[in-house]
Amino acid sequence: xxxxxxxxxxxxxxxxxxxxxxxxxxxxxxxxxxxxxxxxxxxxxxxxxxxxxxxxxxxxxxxxxxxxxxxxxxxxxxxxxxxxxxxxxxxxxxxxxxxxxxxxxxxxxxxxxxxxxxxxxxxxxxxxxxxxxxxxxxxxxxxxxxxxxxxxxxxxxxxxxxxxxxxxxxxxxxxxxxxxxxxxxxxxxxxxxxxxxxxxxxxxxxxxxxxxxxxxxxxxxxxxxxxxxxxxxxxxxxxxxxxxxxxxxxxxxxxxxxxxxxxxxxxxxxxxxxxxxxxxxxxxxxxxxxxxxxxxxxxxxxxxxxxxxxxxxxxxxxxxxxxxxxxxxxxxxxxxxxxxxxxxxxxxxxxxxxxxxxxxx
Amino acid sequence: xxxxxxxxxxxxxxxxxxxxxxxxxxxxxxxxxxxxxxxxxxxxxxxxxxxxxxxxxxxxxxxxxxxxxxxxxxxxxxxxxxxxxxxxxxxxxxxxxxxxxxxxxxxxxxxxxxxxxxxxxxxxxxxxxxxxxxxxxxxxxxxxxxxxxxxxxxxxxxxxxxxxxxxxxxxxxxxxxxxxxxxxxxxxxxxxxxxxxxxxxxxxxxxxxxxxxxxxxxxxxxxxxxxxxxxxxxxxxxxxxxxxxxxxxxxxxxxxxxxxxxxxxxxxxxxxxxxxxxxxxxxxxxxxxxxxxxxxxxxxxxxxxxxxxxxxxxxxxxxxxxxxxxxxxxxxxxxxxxxxxxxxxxxx
Numbered sequence: 001x002x003x004x005x006x007x008x009x010x011x012x013x014x015x016x017x018x019x020x021x022x023x024x025x026x027x028x029x030x031x032x033x034x035x036x037x038x039x040x041x042x043x044x045x046x047x048x049x050x051x052x053x054x055x056x057x058x059x060x061x062x063x064x065x066x067x068x069x070x071x072x073x074x075x076x077x078x079x080x081x082x083x084x085x086x087x088x089x090x091x092x093x094x095x096x097x098x099x100x101x102x103x104x105x106x107x108x109x110x111x112x113x114x115x116x117x118x119x120x121x122x123x124x125x126x127x128x129x130x131x132x133x134x135x136x137x138x139x140x141x142x143x144x145x146x147x148x149x150x151x152x153x154x155x156x157x158x159x160x161x162x163x164x165x166x167x168x169x170x171x172x173x174x175x176x177x178x179x180x181x182x183x184x185x186x187x188x189x190x191x192x193x194x195x196x197x198x199x200x201x202x203x204x205x206x207x208x209x210x211x212x213x214x215x216x217x218x219x220x221x222x223x224x225x226x227x228x229x230x231x232x233x234x235x236x237x238x239x240x241x242x243x244x245x246x247x248x249x250x251x252x253x254x255x256x257x258x259x260x261x262x263x264x265x266x267x268x269x270x271x272x273x274x275x276x277x278x279x280x281x282x283x284x285x286x287x288x289x290x291x292x293x294x295x296x297x298x299x300x301x302x303x304x305x306x307x308x309x310x311x312x313x314x315x316x317x318x319x320x321x322x323x324x325x326x327x328x329x330x331x332x333x334x335x336x337x338x339x340x341x342x343x344x345x346x347x348x349x350x351x352x353x354x355x356x357x358x359x360x361x
Numbered sequence: 362x363x364x365x366x367x368x369x370x371x372x373x374x375x376x377x378x379x380x381x382x383x384x385x386x387x388x389x390x391x392x393x394x395x396x397x398x399x400x401x402x403x404x405x406x407x408x409x410x411x412x413x414x415x416x417x418x419x420x421x422x423x424x425x426x427x428x429x430x431x432x433x434x435x436x437x438x439x440x441x442x443x444x445x446x447x448x449x450x451x452x453x454x455x456x457x458x459x460x461x462x463x464x465x466x467x468x469x470x471x472x473x474x475x476x477x478x479x480x481x482x483x484x485x486x487x488x489x490x491x492x493x494x495x496x497x498x499x500x501x502x503x504x505x506x507x508x509x510x511x512x513x514x515x516x517x518x519x520x521x522x523x524x525x526x527x528x529x530x531x532x533x534x535x536x537x538x539x540x541x542x543x544x545x546x547x548x549x550x551x552x553x554x555x556x557x558x559x560x561x562x563x564x565x566x567x568x569x570x571x572x573x574x575x576x577x578x579x580x581x582x583x584x585x586x587x588x589x590x591x592x593x594x595x596x597x598x599x600x601x602x603x604x605x606x607x608x609x610x611x612x613x614x615x616x617x618x619x620x621x622x623x624x625x626x627x628x629x630x631x632x633x634x635x636x637x638x639x640x641x642x643x644x645x646x647x648x649x650x651x652x653x654x655x656x657x658x659x660x661x662x663x664x665x666x667x668x669x670x671x672x673x674x675x676x677x678x679x680x681x682x683x684x685x686x687x688x689x690x691x692x693x694x695x696x697x698x699x700x701x702x703x704x705x706x707x708x709x
Contacts, residue, residue, distance in 0.1 A: 056560040185649050215418040216589060220631035220643035242561060245590065245633030249640055268637040286565035288594030289635055290617065290702055297572075298594070300565035304530050 018088060018204050018236045019045040019068060019121075024081035024104075026060075026067050035308040037063040039260035039316075040081070040357070042336060045204065047088060047095075050230060050237040052251030052268070054244065054283075058305055059257040061240045065206045068238075069123055070108040078104055085120060088203060119149040122202035126209040128189035132181040138165075138192045139177030142199050149200045164195045168225060187218035191225070198229065208240045223250055244287055248272060253344075256280045259306065259316040262336065266345040276339065276347040278321045315350070323351055332356040372444060373549060373581050374407035374430070379439035379454075381422075381429045385654060397654045399425040401605035403439070404680055407549075412575065412582040414596035414613065416589060416628070418650055422605040423585045427551045430583070431468045432461055443468065446548060466496060469542040473554035475534030479526040485512070485537060486522040492544040511540040514577075515570060532563035539570065543578065551583045556591060568595055589632045589702075593617055598686075601625045604651045604661045607680055611687040618701035621689040623666045626699040634702075644700075660692065668693055 026038040038060045045051050053061050066072050068083050087099035106113045117123075125131040133141060142161040146152065152160070158177070165173035168191040181189055190210060197205055207226070211219040227250060230237060239251055247254055247268070254271040256264045256279065264277040275281045285299040303320040306312050312319070318329035328350050337353035339345040347353075380403075382396040400422045407413055415423045428434045430441055432453060441453040445464055456464060469492075472478035479488055489508045493499045499507050509519035515536040526534055535555060542550050552571070556564040572595065574580060586592050592599060592613070599616045601609045601624065609622040620626045627644040634641070646665045651657055657664055663673035672692050680690040691697075 056562060216587060217418065217627055217631045217643070217646055220633070221645060223633070224643055224645075243633065244561070244635040248635045248637045249633045251637075272635070272637050283561060284635075286562050287635060288565075288568070288590045290590050290593050290632055298565035298569055300569060301562035304532065304563065305560070 016046060017044040018047045018086050019043075019238070020082075020084045020086070021045075021064065021068065022082045022084075024064070024067060024083065025079050026063050026072055027077055027079055029075040029077065033309040036311070037076070037260055037308060038067065038081075041257070041260065041262055043255055043262055043265070045236060045238055046253060047086075047236055048234050049252040050239055050250055052247040052254040053238060053240045053257060054242060054247055054254060055257035056242060056305055058259075058308060060260040061242075061257055062208055064257075065123065065208050065238065065240055068103060068206065069117055069121060070103060070106060070113045072108075085116065085204075087120065115149070118145050118202070119200040120202055121204045121206060122197035122200065124190075124193050124197050124205065124207045124210045126212050128186065128193045128213070129181065131193060132189060132196075134181055137178050137180055138184070138195075139179075142177075142192075142196045145196055145199050161195075161199065164199050165192070167229070168192075168195045168198070170195065186214055187222065190214060190218075190222055194222075194225070194229075198233075198235075201233070202235065204236045204238065206238045206240070209242070210239075211246060212241070212243070219246070226250065244284065256283070259312070260308070261316065261348065263317065263349070264345075264347045265336075266342070266347075270342065270345050274345075276345070276352055277349050278323050278351070279317050282320075282322070315348075325350060371408050372406055373409045373411075374444070375440075375442040376403055376405050376407075376430070377440045377442075379403040379426070379429065379441060380437040381425050381434055382437045395654050398605050398656065399653055400429060400436075401653070401656075403605075403607055405600060405607060405610055407581060407583065409548075409581055410575075410579070411598055412584055412596045414592040414599040415583060415585045415602060416587065416592055416599065417602035419587070420650060420653065421602040422653070423602055424553055426602070427470070427553050427583060427585050430551060431465060431470055432456070433470070443549070462496070466492075466545040467548040469545065469547040469550050471535075471538050471542050471550060471552045471555045474558050475531055475538055476558070478538055479534055481526055484523050484525055485529075488526070488537060489540045489544060492541060496545060498545070507544070511544055514543065514574070515540045516566075530563075531559050532566055535559060535567050536570065539567075539574070543574065546578065547580070549581045549583070551585070553585045554587070555584075557586065557588060564591070571595065589628065590635075593702075601628065604653050604656055606661060606690065607688070608662065608690050609688065610680065611684075615684070615687055620699050620701055621683060621687065621694045621697070622662075622691045623668050623697065623699065624662050626701075629702040630700060632702055660690075668697055 021041055021043040024038050024041040028035040028037055041064055055061050067078055072078060083103040085101045085103055086097050089096050089098045139161050143157045146157040146160055162173050162177050165176055170176050170188055170191045211222050241247055251268050253267055255262045258279050264280045275284060282301045286301055288298060301320055314330040314332055315334055318324050333356060334348045334350045335355040335357040336346050336348045337355050379400055381400040382398050384393045385395040385397060387394045403426060415426060417423055425434060429436050436454050442450055443453045445451050445467055451464055486508050489511055490504050493504055493507060508522060512519050517533060517536055556567050559567060584596055596613045599613045600607050603624050609616060609625045616625060617629060620629055627646050630644045648665050651661050659674040659676055660678050663669040678690045678692045680688050682688050683694055
């Protein structure tokens, strides 16, 4: 399936999702075995909102993002599932889904995905030093992206690059456009990365741990900048992080991942004030929180994340779970179920629903 | 917690005007053309049983301070006095390499990266036993028993003794690093970002372990970290560094809720609070961290400070005690009313 012809003009007031991931399996066939990085990720990225994706290292956060960009390189392979990108155009107060693209069906080296990368979906990476090319100026790299996706002259592309650098509040943008990445500080580099990602006004921005490498004061400034840009441009953002503080400060919705699956998804307030999955609860109890004057002891989650080469039967969290029900949790995989009292809150746990997913594996 | 005034017999470490400068060399003859003042005049005391947090942005000299205290780096000037349980007060800065050996038994270090701080070619036993062997404390079966006991203390199984570090997860490796630091039964452990490489769920395990060990073995910690939520949790006193200098030193709670230095205020306001109902705007610090090779005049923070007055660019502020055990290096500290973390409101 290359891509659908433009659908019958569906005009809605507010579109629901911009990116819809269904039952995505991405495996890495390495010499030591098959690493099942994604084991059936289903995730809808709501239009115009910030979706946080949280989880510990190895849970598949980054692989989900790379799969959506079709940047999973061999020995990695998407073996099952679909990723659908809804191209949405806004006309007045109405939104129109003008195209539906099945990203998993595209050739990862083809022209179609290359036209999507950068202009429809853009990505910011964790370490700005390794994702900016050290031998080109910042301006050059932004201009390259603009020229690739837009029909403009080089001079105009340069003007746009300076404009976007101003927009991300890079001090002295006129001069900074001719600077090399090593001449900028970490925070400035991350601003330049954001400028590059925004240069073609993507409808979806994927930010993979954009502030992890930064100092706390710089981190706060970058988060503030992303919030402002989000409000101005109405861009959809998928924000990948392991830091629950950062999530609380930036996101509208949160998806919690564990071992290649989404285990809970809810509006931000419900995740922090009404979490349902034992893993989400345990995660929240294990972090030190500022503001608790009585120093409570942290409650760590027992055990460790199983390694991705092994296969855990049943619910992947069962051996670390405090509510483990033998005979149920270790046999079947719970299905993602919507809570009866909150249509926006889904959880994958037998405490809340007996629905199982497929055959035990 | 009430604070007793520092008393001589209560002290473990006394640091006076400590400086560690790195020479900058240039040209054919590697002439010294300047110095990076990584640590530039630190003064602080450490009481027994304290956990002193050392925070600040990268490059502010936290790690250099930690390493200088145990003489892994040579101080340029200043004194480090340490109360050794056997030798009494010793001047760590004046000791020779040989003289340092017995003192270092009581001053150990835990490093940030559990992947590069353990030799991949040594078994767990040799790693944990090394301090015991070097100091000729145990050998043979006794050594074996001691290593087994240490592994148990940090929550690892003694059977793992013959394995190599690659067989362990990040959290387990950090436990090995802790076991090694504990081997000689030290008084002071300098923890340099001990949990920042670990996942959140594992981080809690290691923090709890450090707390347990502190009460079981009567340890004193210097805890270097950049994660301010972790520091608030584990420390009872805290020092904020900026470009090689201490700008504020106080009890942890006082520093978080009633900071007195504008830099500490900005730092506290920047902490991402894990509560979606508390969203605050950070305080923007214009410009970049000062260059420690060529710091600005007066107060190093004045070019970025929103309260700066003329005096700030002319005179260097000294660290002074404004409230009991609350030390600040700011000319204007008395006149400022600064915002603490969560607007100075303690949560539930």
